Amino acid sequence: MDTIKPSVPRKEMILWYPMRVTYGREEKIKDALDTLNVRNFLPMMRLRGWVDANGEPHQNIVPAIRNLIFINSSQERITELKMFNKECNSLRYMTNPFSHSDDDYLLTVPDRQMENFMRVASVQDDRLIYLDPNVDYLRTPGQKVRIKDGDFKDAEGVIKRIKNNKRVVVEIHGIAAVAITFVPAIWLELIEE
Known part of the structure; x- marks a missing residue:
């Protein structure tokens, strides 16, 4: 091709x-x-x-x-x-x-990935934790989700276990990662790959 x-x-x-x-x-x-x-x-x-x-x-x-x-x-x-x-x-x-x-x-960084990251990282909030993008737990698979409501509406991420809690992580692979500490489960929509 x-x-x-x-x-x-x-x-x-x-x-x-x-x-x-x-x-x-x-x-x-x-x-x-x-x-x-x-x-x-x-x-x-x-x-x-x-x-x-x-x-x-x-x-x-x-x-x-x-x-x-x-x-x-x-x-x-x-x-x-x-x-x-x-x-x-x-x-x-x-x-x-x-x-x-x-x-x-x-x-x-692809436009769509950057827009998704900016949607989350532009909120200056205590609910965000910035992560080292090269840590091992970011490489583990997780369920892909879209947030349906709230400050992070339309953001897409992956549910990961961080500090013994499930969090939605939005990542630019190898460059930056941010975890949202709490999103009500009712606001999460599963994305099938």
């Missing part, structure tokens, strides 16, 4: 690139990309709050996954930003060590 090659070279295609960021500059890069109208996603989370000496409550919102940002652009545009924009020069492409061709050497 012949595969159809896209008419646009891969370097010019708009794709989601997971990018490493050196020295914890995720927020500065996000601000620079937002200013340049380059679509990006930086998962954020709230740290537990504290009360200062005046009795004022405070909360920090920080990057949920250190040294990682997702950029939706062409490889040419990102390379141009890395070379000519001071704020973006600390960006590093993530690569596939098992690649044997130039077409899949740089890691990208």
Whole structure:
């Protein structure tokens, strides 16, 4: 069977690139990309709050996954930003060590998978636990589900046992994973594969 090659070279295609960021500059890069109208996603989370000496409550919102940002652009545009924009020069492409061709050497995330991950990770909530994407329990099979209601409506994930509890895990294989600590069973719809 012949595969159809896209008419646009891969370097010019708009794709989601997971990018490493050196020295914890995720927020500065996000601000620079937002200013340049380059679509990006930086998962954020709230740290537990504290009360200062005046009795004022405070909360920090920080990057949920250190040294990682997702950029939706062409490889040419990102390379141009890395070379000519001071704020973006600390960006590093993530690569596939098992690649044997130039077409899949740089890691990208399919649009549908990225939208699903963003649907969950954009909720700054104590119900989320960010996981190391390379731990063994993520490799165990689980039932695929879709969430039918609530803050995570339409998100798809896999039920996994984490910390002795069943959780819905949404994962970008090898890059990022987030577990939802509680979803009522009535909101879960099984997905047949």
